[in-house]
Structure formats: structure tokens, C-alpha cells
Amino acid sequence: MEKRVAVLQGDGIGPEVTEAAVRVLEVVARRFNHTFQFDFASIGGEAIDKFNHPLPEETIAICESSDAILLGAVGGPKWDQNPSELRPEKGLLAIRKHFDLFANLRPVKAVPSLLHASPLKEDVVKNVDMMIVRELTGGIYFGEPSRKTAKSAVDTLVYTREEIERIVEKAFELARLRRGKVTSVDKANVLQSSKLWHEVVEEMKKGYPDVEVEHQLVDSAAMKLITNPGSFDVVVTENMFGDILSDEASVITGSLGLLPSASVRSDGFGLYEPVHGSAPDVAGKGIANPAAAILSAAMMLRYSFGMETEAATIEKAVETVFEDGHFTSDLSVEDGRVHSTKEWTDKVIGEL
Numbered sequence: 001m002e003k004r005v006a007v008l009q010g011d012g013i014g015p016e017v018t019e020a021a022v023r024v025l026e027v028v029a030r031r032f033n034h035t036f037q038f039d040f041a042s043i044g045g046e047a048i049d050k051f052n053h054p055l056p057e058e059t060i061a062i063c064e065s066s067d068a069i070l071l072g073a074v075g076g077p078k079w080d081q082n083p084s085e086l087r088p089e090k091g092l093l094a095i096r097k098h099f100d101l102f103a104n105l106r107p108v109k110a111v112p113s114l115l116h117a118s119p120l121k122e123d124v125v126k127n128v129d130m131m132i133v134r135e136l137t138g139g140i141y142f143g144e145p146s147r148k149t150a151k152s153a154v155d156t157l158v159y160t161r162e163e164i165e166r167i168v169e170k171a172f173e174l175a176r177l178r179r180g181k182v183t184s185v186d187k188a189n190v191l192q193s194s195k196l197w198h199e200v201v202e203e204m205k206k207g208y209p210d211v212e213v214e215h216q217l218v219d220s221a222a223m224k225l226i227t228n229p230g231s232f233d234v235v236v237t238e239n240m241f242g243d244i245l246s247d248e249a250s251v252i253t254g255s256l257g258l259l260p261s262a263s264v265r266s267d268g269f270g271l272y273e274p275v276h277g278s279a280p281d282v283a284g285k286g287i288a289n290p291a292a293a294i295l296s297a298a299m300m301l302r303y304s305f306g307m308e309t310e311a312a313t314i315e316k317a318v319e320t321v322f323e324d325g326h327f328t329s330d331l332s333v334e335d336g337r338v339h340s341t342k343e344w345t346d347k348v349i350g351e352l
């Protein structure tokens with residue numbers, strides 16, 4: 001297959017980790033007889049410096065002519081005092097909105113050789129393998145009216161049936177590819193939007209008799225994520241609850257450098273990026289952990305290109321390198337097994 005990938009490296013460690021992911025993709029292309037064409041474009045602080053805009057037109061055009069987007073990270077102290085329209089993270093919000101990427105997929109999986117890095121007991125974390133599916137383009141972050149006066153402030157939480165249906169459908173489809181269970185999280189005992197959410201899930205589950213469905217209230221789900229995270233498979237929820245729960249889930253395995261993400265829409269187009277930020281404290285040193293970026297590239301192959309074998313091959317290679325005891329400096333292990341970004345990527349390429 002021939003695919004075009006827009007690579008938006010961004011700031012800080014963004015270029016270092018996306019370079020690692022591109023190297024891995026090039027090896028996969030050779031091994032499986034594909035052609036990937038990489039088109040590089042600017043986003044975030046780097047784009048502000050060059051184009052005076054966090055998401056230049058030229059970048060949008062390159063993404064539009066691509067089959068998927070691979071992104072590093074944006075932001076850093078250099079731009080922290082900028083006015084709001086010249087903030088790097090504006091670029092991220094704008095690109096998700098421009099492409100209507102309504103489904104944010106955040107897998108969290110325990111790495112057996114890294115259980116000690118978790119703040120939870122090893123016994124609690126060892127079976128963790130979940131996928132949080134967060135609605136990304138609706139809900140209270142986009143609700144009207146939204147205003148503040150000296151005396152009061154209002155935000156509005158709106159969901160349409162259509163918005164709920166498309167994200168819930170995504171969750172059911174993902175569950176079928178995984179362990180066949182969906183946990184729908186809402187606050188249906190209080191919120192009208194959650195009552196509608198709950199109803200839609202109940203209706204849609206009839207079309208997926210092979211998928212087990214449970215409903216959980218968001219407060220109870222927050223507790224269970226910490227006390228029994230291994231009990232979840234696919235978790236689907238609205239934008240704000242998903243924002244909070246996915247960040248809570250991201251600390252379970254103990255390292256941000258391991259977590260990939262995808263933001264996709266129904267036709268398969270998507271944006272793939274590590275969960276972590278631009279890590280200015282380690283940027284430019286060649287020591288960043290590229291695992292999250294490499295695993296994001298694997299998600300791109302699976303969800304945008306339908307290349308399941310290729311995706312699984314990358315995931316297996318990453319797992320094997322960890323199992324063989326090779327790490328980067330962000331993971332607390334003894335010296336000698338700690339590699340630079342490039343060395344660690346070479347190990348993954350060796351496995352491929």
C-alpha cells in the first residue's frame with residue numbers, strides 16, 4: 001500500500017520522538033512492502049516562530065492531502081507569555097477541530113517489566129489493559145452559552161443524539177477487536193445530557209449482542225480506576241469526564257513516555273500523538289523516551305491504514321525490548337540498561 005503521512009514534529013522532544021517513529025515506520029514499510037511518504041510541516045511554537053501562527057494554512061493543506069497525521073508535542077517556556085491566539089496549544093485544538101476528530105483513543109497497558117514504576121501495587125496494575133474512548137469535539141468545552149460576569153459564570157453541557165451515537169459506535173467496534181466489554185461512564189443520576197447518553201448506549205447495545213455493556217457513574221469509575229483498573233476493557237465517556245479519567249489513567253503505569261493516543265473520525269482519518277508534552281527539561285539531550293511516539297505510529301497503521309499485522313508487529317517489538325531489559329532514562333532502572341533515544345529505537349528496529 002502507498003500512504004502519505006503528515007509529520008508535525010512540534011517543539012521540545014517532539015522532533016526527537018517523531019524522528020524515532022518515522023525510522024520505525026520506514027523499516028515496517030520495507031518489511032511489509034508498503035510505501036510511506038512523509039511530508040513534514042509546522043505546528044505549535046515552532047510554527048509561531050516561522051509563520052506567526054500555531055497552525056499555518058500550509059500545514060492544514062499538507063494534512064489535507066495526507067492519509068494520517070503523526071504529531072510530536074507542542075509548547076515550552078519560550079511561548080508561555082504569548083497572547084492566547086499565539087499559544088502553541090491553540091494549534092492542537094485547531095487541528096482537532098478542523099478535521100472533526102471526535103474520538104480520542106487512549107490505551108493504557110501495563111508493561112510487565114515496568115510494574116515497579118507504577119504508584120499502585122504491582123498486583124493491582126499487572127492486568128491493566130484498557131482503552132479510554134473520550135468524546136473530543138462536544139460537551140461543556142464547546143457549549144453555548146458560555147460567559148462570565150463579575151457576579152456569575154455559566155458553561156453549558158450539550159450533547160446531541162448524533163454526537164453520542166458516533167462515539168458509542170466507535171467504542172463498540174473497538175470492544176469487538178479487544179475483550180468485548182464496554183463501560184459507559186456518565187452522571188445519569190444528575191445530568192440530562194448523561195441520561196440521553198445512557199439511553200443511547202442502551203439502544204445501541206442491541207446491535208452488538210457480542211459485547212458486554214456496563215454503566216458506571218463517573219465518581220465511582222474514578223475510584224475503580226485506581227482500586228481495580230484491570231477490570232476495564234473499553235471505557236467510553238463524554239469530553240470532560242474523559243479528560244479527567246484519561247489523565248487519571250495515564251499515571252497508572254508510571255510513565256508518561258509510554259502512552260500513545262489517537263484522535264480519529266469515522267472515515268479512518270486520524271491524528272496520532274504521544275500523550276506526553278514537549279518535556280523541555282530533557283529536550284535536545286537525545287534521551288527522550290520514543291516509545292509513546294512509536295506506539296502512536298502503530299495505532300496509525302491499525303486505525304487509519306487497516307494494517308493490523310504491521311501494528312501488532314511494532315507493539316510486539318517494543319514489548320520485547322522492554323522485556324529484554326532495555327529502557328530510557330525516564331524509567332527508574334539501574335544504569336547499564338539505560339539507552340539514548342537513538343540506541344533504544346535501534347533495539348526496536350533490530351526486533352523488526
Ligand code: NAI
Binds near residue numbers: 075330
Ligand atoms: P510533559 O509531558 O512535557 O513532561 C512531564 C515530565 O515527564 C517531565 O519531567 C518530562 O521530562 C517527562 N517526560 C514526558 N515525556 C517524556 C518522554 N517521552 N521521555 C522522557 N521524559 C518524558 O508535561 P509538562 O512538563 O507539564 O509540559 C511541558 C510542555 O509541554 C508545556 O509547554 C505544556 O504546555 C506542553 N504539553 C503539550 C502537550 C501536547 O503537545 N500534547 C501535552 C502536555 C503538555
Ligand code: MG
Binds near residue numbers: 243244247
Ligand atoms: Mg487533560
